[in-house]
Amino acid sequence: MDLKLIGERQRSDYAARRLAAFATHCRKSGLAVTPQRLAIIRVLLATPEHPTAEAVYEIVRQEHPHISLATVHRTLDTLCEIGEAHKVTPLHDSARYDGNVAAHHHVVCVRCRRIADVELPDADRVLHRRATIGEFRVIGTSVEFLALCKNCQAEAKQNHE
Amino acid sequence: MDLKLIGERQRSDYAARRLAAFATHCRKSGLAVTPQRLAIIRVLLATPEHPTAEAVYEIVRQEHPHISLATVHRTLDTLCEIGEAHKVTPLHDSARYDGNVAAHHHVVCVRCRRIADVELPDADRVLHRRATIGEFRVIGTSVEFLALCKNCQAEAKQNHE
DNA sequence: GTAGATGCAAAAAGTTTGCGGTAAG
């Protein structure tokens, strides 16, 4: 099965391209290109760490000692809205529990955060082989489908018309 | 591709079996079988909702008006420790951001919460076909490998010896 | 009877918001 960690060279090439296009993309989206926004996208593109807002703040602060944590939160949200960043954790805001401890997967409505269980025997066959990825020893695999549920499809349509 | 939402009958059969075994499993794990724990596992097994602690609390409270939210939090943690429940959101405690907005997947160390990017062209081919699951319209797919990183493998070993 | 579990209240951790001053376009 074809599967690998994303390498450092690959990431830094990608980062350079994205940084070059950043100012243009901001203006196209109606956003001002502020030093804070530049500093934050630079940190995000430079690290493989998938940082928290707090972690980004600690790094950005080294060059912008006056920046506030609130700005970092607002900026990260903004970057996600224009597609310059992703939240790795769409459900981070409160823990969700599942009584079903058998192997299965989830579909999550990105709008109302409803979650439903999904069976996916094919993917399990594809995914379960591999016991390590680089330095990581794999102990479980879960597929998360981001989606819109029926209700939210309807409401999203209304809001756009 | 074989893929479906898990049905209601299938879930309630499973719940009945699990509930029957619950007390035994608690005692085997050295846990007291308290009315609060029973009430909470019953709620978890009865709902397809993947509830938050708060949501479990609201339901349990109808029969145990004196239960406290702290107990619900503690109990859900405990249930996860003995494998009677799962957190759908292993990274819920703070939002994590990613500057890489190209399609890719993640491996997460369940101990130190380090995250690394993973490429998975095979799975993308398997997963990308499907545009709907039941009533959900799929807009993205992400695979999360739960794992132990090298450091944490070593430390986990030490702690068990 | 005793160790472990619970309830309550307070604290901690993470995120959001209101507002007056500031800077990008």
Place this chain on the structure above:
DNA sequence: CTTACCGCAAACTTTTTGCATCTAC
């Protein structure tokens, strides 16, 4: 010059913790 942005402080939400009491075994 104007609008949007930022910093600060306060508020809010979710989760954790300390401690006295209670209960399952």
